[in-house]
Amino acid sequence: xxxxxxxxxxxxxxxxxxxxxxxxxxxxxxxxxxxxxxxxxxxxxxxxxxxxxxxxxxxxxxxxxxxxxxxxxxxxxxxxxxxxxxxxxxxxxxxxxxxxxxxxxxxxxxxxxxxxxxxxxxxxxxxxxxxxxxxxxxxxxxxxxxxxxxxxxxx
Numbered sequence: 541x542x543x544x545x546x547x548x549x550x551x552x553x554x555x556x557x558x559x560x561x562x563x564x565x566x567x568x569x570x571x572x573x574x575x576x577x578x579x580x581x582x583x584x585x586x587x588x589x590x591x592x593x594x595x596x597x598x599x600x601x602x603x604x605x606x607x608x609x610x611x612x613x614x615x616x617x618x619x620x621x622x623x624x625x626x627x628x629x630x631x632x633x634x635x636x637x638x639x640x641x642x643x644x645x646x647x648x649x650x651x652x653x654x655x656x657x658x659x660x661x662x663x664x665x666x667x668x669x670x671x672x673x674x675x676x677x678x679x680x681x682x683x684x685x686x687x688x689x690x691x692x693x694x695x
Contacts, residue, residue, distance in 0.1 A: 547642035547688050548581035554636045561635035569593040578630050579617040581643030582661040594661035598673035640690045650681045650689045
C-alpha cells in the first residue's frame with residue numbers, strides 16, 4: 541500500500557512494445573546492515589550487485605562519448621510502505637512514462653518544455669548547455685499550487 545501523503549503519481553505508462561514502461565524489483569543497498577530509505581519518486585541507479593541506491597549525478601554527455609547511466613524511478617519505496625520493507629525490495633520503473641511528483645530539487649525553475657535531469661535522486665533543471673543526461677521534459681509546473689511538477693520521462 542502506498543503512502544497517502546505522497547505526491548508522486550504515474551499518470552501514464554506506455555503499453556508493451558518499443559516504448560513500454562517496465563517495472564522491476566531490486567533490493568536497496570545496505571549501510572551498516574540497514575537498507576537505505578527510498579521513497580516513491582526518487583531516481584535510483586543500479587550498482588554491480590544489482591542493488592539500487594540514490595542516483596547522485598548524471599553523466600556528462602558533452603562529448604558524446606559518455607554512456608547514459610541506467611536509472612529508474614521508485615514506484616513503491618521502503619520508507620512507509622510495508623510490503624517493500626517485508627520483502628526487502630523496492631519496485632522501480634524504467635521506460636517512457638508521465639509522472640506528477642514533488643521529489644524535486646530546491647530552488648529550481650522547471651519551465652514548461654524545459655529539460656530535467658537529476659541530482660541526489662531528485663529532479664532538477666537541466667543546464668541550458670545540455671551537457672548532462674536528460675531524463676525528460678516538464679509538461680506542467682504546479683509548484684505554487686501543490687508543490688509538484690508533471691514530467692514526461694524517458695528513462
